[in-house]
Amino acid sequence: MSKGLVSLAINDRPGVSEATRLRVLEVADRLGWRPSLPARTLSTSRTYALGLVLRRDLRIVAADPFYPAFMAGIETVLTDEGRVLVLSVVGSAEAEERAYRTFAADRRVDGAFLNDLRHDDHRVDLLRELGIPAVLVGRPDGPAPFPSVVLDDAPGVTAAVHHLVDLGHRAIAHVGGDPALLHARHRRRAFEDAVAARGLVPTAVVDTDFSMAQGASATAALLAGRTRPTAIVYANDPMAIAGLGVLQEAGTQVPDAMSVVGFDGTEMARHTHPPLTTVRSDPQEWGAAAARTLLALTTSGSAASVELPPAQLVVARSTGPAPGPTD
Amino acid sequence: MSKGLVSLAINDRPGVSEATRLRVLEVADRLGWRPSLPARTLSTSRTYALGLVLRRDLRIVAADPFYPAFMAGIETVLTDEGRVLVLSVVGSAEAEERAYRTFAADRRVDGAFLNDLRHDDHRVDLLRELGIPAVLVGRPDGPAPFPSVVLDDAPGVTAAVHHLVDLGHRAIAHVGGDPALLHARHRRRAFEDAVAARGLVPTAVVDTDFSMAQGASATAALLAGRTRPTAIVYANDPMAIAGLGVLQEAGTQVPDAMSVVGFDGTEMARHTHPPLTTVRSDPQEWGAAAARTLLALTTSGSAASVELPPAQLVVARSTGPAPGPTD
DNA sequence: CTGAAAGCGCTTACAG
DNA sequence: CTGAAAGCGCTTACAG
Incomplete structure (x- = not known):
């Protein structure tokens, strides 16, 4: 039983009888032997x-x-x-x-x-x-x-907008993510397209870095704006939760005075007050x-x-x- | 310039003149050469x-x-x-x-x-x-x-209990973590010791698995219990946040009717309504x-x-x- | 189907 | 201070 034979057997290579292969595997197992990964990597340049x-x-x-x-x-x-x-x-x-x-x-x-x-x-x-x-x-x-x-991402965001419009909302804003990231752009684009598809114009679209801090300040800005939305779609759950905090601090009832939609479908979204409508991936x-x-x-x-x-x-x-x- | 010499130079081993070492490093750098990690691992059995x-x-x-x-x-x-x-x-x-x-x-x-x-x-x-x-x-x-x-963990939990007692709380509960984990035990122990140090008895101590779900149900149980606490110290922020949700759903004002303390000092704790008193590590x-x-x-x-x-x-x-x- | 040999690219004594 | 050689433990053609 040479080194080479063992190697062929262990790696399921052709040229080894089934009986020998089994014997090799059995002995390796009994001895607790495992091929050395660094050695194997050196000769095959695979790192696993x-x-x-x-x-x-x-x-x-x-x-x-x-x-x-x-x-x-x-x-x-x-x-x-x-x-x-x-x-x-x-x-x-x-x-x-x-x-x-x-x-x-x-x-x-x-x-x-x-x-x-x-x-x-x-x-x-x-x-x-x-x-x-x-x-x-x-x-x-x-x-x-x-x-x-x-x-x-798009179908969920689209559904969220339709859900809001069906509820009577006409002034809907989007707190987007980091526009450098494609998925943030996709969510924003899906939002804009869905709003347009219902014959509306977004009340506002705000870019952020996805952080709770910027989700909070974007929400505060929307509350202070000339035309105030009645619903906000956030690009992730953490920002929606931060937004919820800002709204409640300001005495804005959710959902009575403002509807809020998150994105992610996190565990966290299930435990806020009120529980968050969100887009689950x-x-x-x-x-x-x-x-x-x-x-x-x-x-x-x-x-x-x-x-x-x-x-x-x-x-x-x-x-x-x-x-x-x-x- | 042999292989061995290069190796000694690269690895800062004694036996190489400073001039040669620098020359070796310079050449390696110019050629973009780096020692092969798998080969090095094979001979030294260090994986980095x-x-x-x-x-x-x-x-x-x-x-x-x-x-x-x-x-x-x-x-x-x-x-x-x-x-x-x-x-x-x-x-x-x-x-x-x-x-x-x-x-x-x-x-x-x-x-x-x-x-x-x-x-x-x-x-x-x-x-x-x-x-x-x-x-x-x-x-x-x-x-x-x-x-x-x-x-x-203990000093923060101890300080939290003193803070609550100083605010007039006499009925304080603890929603602990997974008792299989030492840090959950430490937090619980710190809670119990601090309460005892102020001459009080915990209203309740509940073990959980650290999940928001169990944080929520523990909170609901405390609300429904015979003696209802006026303050709850949670073993982590996610459970405190879930607890906040349950309290608010039940119409219990925080902090007017119930004080809440988290643990972790997470970003999330800064953005809830109200922002969470917590123990920061x-x-x-x-x-x-x-x-x-x-x-x-x-x-x-x-x-x-x-x-x-x-x-x-x-x-x-x-x-x-x-x-x-x-x- | 099996055994002996070279090679992967380093490190490390060992002579010079 | 420098060069030649063995060894780390595998895989892989190459003969038998």
């Missing part, structure tokens, strides 16, 4: 690791339940495949680029997840150039050399699907893009009939 | 990676801003040291043990963080046995073979300190335990004078 770089302001990451759920979804598939997740949390675009370059130089990972897509996202070229296979988490705004895993399944796709890409060299079920409106008690004279 | 296994119910992880901040803190020190974080998110004790065993078998990491300490935590023995150096994040309840990095600094300690341990073989500044009470508007006839 996938990389995720998070670039976000800490204040935002900390309040946003997306990433923990997304990562948990990734793990559900990696664990079974003997893979591991290498995580990097960075605070700037420069640090993010350094992180990817280090991944490449150190051969840390077989592939990477690319989250929070941007317009003309130069990280796509960077990863291609570095030779790191990637999966795009979200819909890119142009042709891309990598497969994408998409969960469409499934970040855990998103993570799992992204991991499956990236795994396929790194092992077979190619993988098809995936379209997940779109985000859905979940109506709770933060939305109600428009106040004042309705027709 | 640190491991973190998260075992928590997803519902809790997602609502809890501790981990994102803690991990960001870790990253601030790892990045500069050319290290990387390997993350595993698991749902059960068995999966957690498997994760550590895989870390060891695959030589994935040089050391690991041990969070969410438990009574007689058998992971400590497991890691010792597997030969994985670790740092304990929190105060262990007994002698341990690893250094710990402690941020004491610094999870990011905690992560950074834990990373520094683990780095020292893995490189030098030993590291001293660290005691960080304790958690502090931050008074906001969810606490006020006790309702009814005060003396």
